[in-house]
Amino acid sequence: KAGVTQTPRYLIKTRGQQVTLSCSPISGHRSVSWYQQTPGQGLQFLFEYFSETQRNKGNFPGRFSGRQFSNSRSEMNVSTLELGDSALYLCASSLDGGGYEQYFGPGTRLTVT
């Protein structure tokens, strides 16, 4: 069974631009969560999607948004990029959230210059 895939793996953007990251969960998994990881803040939860609905949201500004498609693939979008958005963005999938094992993708490394 294929694991969680994320594209692209690396991105370099300029301040003010916007970016879209993609996550394809393990087949059959309906929950997709997104995290931002930085050296100073560790892993911070962005949001979770389940069956195309946002089920939970972290404390990030509205510039961070996401969506989930009917095939459970998810995208997250960051508008008006800031230098502080440079981070490793990780997505995780599971069958149905908290009671189930979470599987993470390899991440997308975003650098904002």
Place this chain on the structure above:
Amino acid sequence: KQEVTQIPAALSVPEGENLVLNCSFTDSAIYNLQWFRQDPGKGLTSLLLIQSSQREQTSGRLNASLDKSSGRSTLYIAASQPGDSATYLCAVPSSSNTGKLIFGQGTTLQVKP
């Protein structure tokens, strides 16, 4: 509010040594606890998932225990090898119906040949 703590933040041991990594959580009403491994710049690899009704789980040289009443989990690594060098993270779900995980800050392990 659930908080997860991992001590120590870093650990260096000689090859072959048995070692224990610690994870503590403030709210004992957890549904499960998951241990992950992260190599630099990479995604998280799930090592072990312990359900709340279990006391321990084993996978190869890894053994994870869970004591809900005391709010603690330990990850025991037997006969450590240089390839075990990585950051180890523990995490608990914020509730049963969400994929949001609450992570500790991790323990960075270095196993010296």
